[in-house]
Amino acid sequence: MKILVTGGAGFIGSHLCERLLARGDEVSCLDDLSSGRERNLDACLGRAGFRFVRGSVLDEGLVTELVGAVDGVFHLAARVGVRLVLEEPSRTLETNLVGTRHVLRAAARRGARVFLSSSSEVYGRNESPPFAEDAALLTGATREPRWSYAASKAMAEALVFAHVREHGLPALVVRFFNVVGPRQRGRYGMVLPRFVRAALAGTPLEVYGDGTQTRCFLHVTDALEAVLALWDEPRALGQVVNVGSAHEVSIGALAECVRRAAGSVSPIVHMPYREAYGTEMTDFPRRVPGRTRLEALVGPLPVRGLEAIVAELVAELVASARPHATGDLPRAATGR
Numbered sequence: 001m002k003i004l005v006t007g008g009a010g011f012i013g014s015h016l017c018e019r020l021l022a023r024g025d026e027v028s029c030l031d032d033l034s035s036g037r038e039r040n041l042d043a044c045l046g047r048a049g050f051r052f053v054r055g056s057v058l059d060e061g062l063v064t065e066l067v068g069a070v071d072g073v074f075h076l077a078a079r080v081g082v083r084l085v086l087e088e089p090s091r092t093l094e095t096n097l098v099g100t101r102h103v104l105r106a107a108a109r110r111g112a113r114v115f116l117s118s119s120s121e122v123y124g125r126n127e128s129p130p131f132a133e134d135a136a137l138l139t140g141a142t143r144e145p146r147w148s149y150a151a152s153k154a155m156a157e158a159l160v161f162a163h164v165r166e167h168g169l170p171a172l173v174v175r176f177f178n179v180v181g182p183r184q185r186g187r188y189g190m191v192l193p194r195f196v197r198a199a200l201a202g203t204p205l206e207v208y209g210d211g212t213q214t215r216c217f218l219h220v221t222d223a224l225e226a227v228l229a230l231w232d233e234p235r236a237l238g239q240v241v242n243v244g245s246a247h248e249v250s251i252g253a254l255a256e257c258v259r260r261a262a263g264s265v266s267p268i269v270h271m272p273y274r275e276a277y278g279t280e281m282t283d284f285p286r287r288v289p290g291r292t293r294l295e296a297l298v299g300p301l302p303v304r305g306l307e308a309i310v311a312e313l314v315a316e317l318v319a320s321a322r323p324h325a326t327g328d329l330p331r332a333a334t335g336r
Contacts (some may be wrong), residue, residue: 002026002070006057006103007077010034011184012117015220016074017044019228025049028066030077032056036333037083040183051131057099067106072113072231075103079149080119086277089148096152097159107171114171115231116160120244120287121150122175129288131174133240155242164238172236174227177289178242180309181220182316192217193290195255196313199262200321208276211252211268212287218245220313222303229298236297244289245303254306261310309336 007013008029013036020027026049033054042048055062057077067073077099079085079092100116107114123131124139124147137154141146162170186194198205203306230236236284248280249257255268273281294301 001072002028003030003072003074004066004070005074005076006030006063006099007036007075007117009033009038009052010042010076010080010222011036011040011177012220013074013076013111014040014044014183015181016224016227017041017050019224021047021050022072023228027051028053028070030057030062030066032077035080037183043139047315057102058095059107060102063099063102064106064109067103067112070110070111071109071235072115073103074115074117075100076117078117078153085149086145086279089281091150092148094219096149096156100156100159104159104171105174106171108163108167108169112172113231113237114160114163114169115227116156116171116173116257118153118173118175118240119149120175120177120242120289122154122157123185123287124150125282125284127285129286130246130290131242131288132168132290133242133289144282145279146282148235161238170237172238173228173232173240174230174243175240175289176218176223177287178215178217179219179220179223179243180313182312191215192254192258192310192313196262196310196317197333199258199264199266200314200317202264202266204267205255205259206269206271206276207251207255208249208271208273209283210282211255211270212285213283214250214288215249215254216245216248216288217254217306217309218243219304219309222301226294226298227299229301230294233297239293239297241294241297242289242291243294244286244291246291247303247306248286248288249306257306257310258314261307261314 008017028051079095119176138240182191
C-alpha cells in the first residue's frame, strides 16, 4: 500500500515508518519537526519507497495533495506532552482539531483508510479502571489548560466518526496508554525518559505528587504490533480500541526500577505539581486500559516487561554518551 504517516518524525511515528517499510509499503512522512526530529528517520531516509516532507497538517493544500496520492493515512501529528500542552493550549487545540479535519476531509475525498492516534487522556476524571472504550469521558473545567489535550483528542475522535457516518470513511481509532521506548524524550514531561536521563546524570529523580499514582507502560514495538494487526483487521474499522499494557506500576516504584537499572545513587525526590508545572494539576490515581476489545479483534499479543524496557532505555542513553556522540548527553552514572 501507499501510506502517509503524519507526525512521522516523532517517537511513535518514526518507528511506524520503519515497520511499514519493512512490510513493503511505500511511505510518505509529513512532519513540521516542531517536536519530532529528522534523525529519528535515519533508518528510513534514502530507502526506496520512502519520502520525507517537511510541513504541517495545518497546511490544508499540502495535506490534500499528499493524501490524494495514498491508500491509507496514519494520523499521528499532534501536540503532545503535559508541559507543552500547558504552555500552549490554544496551539494544542488548533493542531489536534484543525489538522485532523484536514486529514479527514482529504481522506474522504480520496476514499483512503484512516488510523487516528488518540490517547488515554480522553478518559479524564474517570476513576473506574480498567477503562472500557465505551466508558464515559469525564474531563474537567474548560478554564484549566490541563484539559485542552484531552478535549482536542475526544473531538478528533468525534470528527472521525462523523466522517464514518456521513461519508462511509474506513477508519479506526486507537487510544494509546503510556507508550515508551527508544527515541522518546523527557523534554515535554514524559516520565520514563526523564527518570532515565536523571539517573544516568546523577541528578535527582523528580516524582511529581506522592508517587502512588499508577500507569501501564507499553513498549513501542509491542504497541505497533497491535496497531498493525488492527490495521489489517476489517472488523476494527469503525471502532475505538485501547492499546496498552495491563501491568500497573506506581510512579514511585518506576523511579526505583530506573535507579536500579542505571546502577545510580541519584536521590528520589517528590515535587508538588504546582512547583513542577507552575500551576495546579489534576492527576489520576490509576490509568489502566481495558483490553477485551483489542484481544477480541486480534488476540493476545506479547508484551515485554517493565524491567526489560527500562534496561533498554538505559543502554540506549549510555550508548549516546560515548565519545563522538552528539546532543544533550548525560554524565556517567554513579554507583556502578
